[in-house]
Amino acid sequence: MQWIEIIRLRTQPDVEPSVIKWLKDLIHSLGGTPGLDEARVYTHSAVPGDVSLHMMWDTMQEIFTESEVGLMVAETLKKYGILDHTVWLMKGKNGHRQVTG
Numbered sequence: 794m795q796w797i798e799i800i801r802l803r804t805q806p807d808v809e810p811s812v813i814k815w816l817k818d819l820i821h822s823l824g825g826t827p828g829l830d831e832a833r834v835y836t837h838s839a840v841p842g843d844v845s846l847h848m849m850w851d852t853m854q855e856i857f858t859e860s861e862v863g864l865m866v867a868e869t870l871k872k873y874g875i876l877d878h879t880v881w882l883m884k885g886k887n888g889h890r891q892v893t894g
Contacts, residue, residue: 795830795883798848798863804874806841812873816846819866826862828852842874857882 804812813834820832830849837843846866857880859867867878 794853795849795851796857797881797883798850798860799845799879799881800863800866800870801843801845801877802870802874804842804844808873809836809842809844812844812870816844823862
């Protein structure tokens with residue numbers, strides 16, 4: 794089953810660069826994590842200080858809750874602002890299109 798775990802942090806704009814650096818370092822260290830297909834860091838296009846980590850999983854589990862990695866990330870980031878941690882199950886897909894730019 795494919796699912797995505799999203800950890801969104803709303804923090805102060807001056808804190809954002811250090812959070813992004815920490816998240817980038819983290820996702821580079823996650824290679825080889827069982828079931829983790831990809832991890833991406835995003836920032837809001839119009840709201841400074843709004844950062845999210847998206848982890849795409851493909852696992853055989855039947856009960857979907859936050860991953861151990863996700864819980865660790867959330868615990869670390871919650872001291873920096875308002876945190877939202879959610880799990881989404883994939884119910885539909887439209888191909889594998891790569892967009893470059």
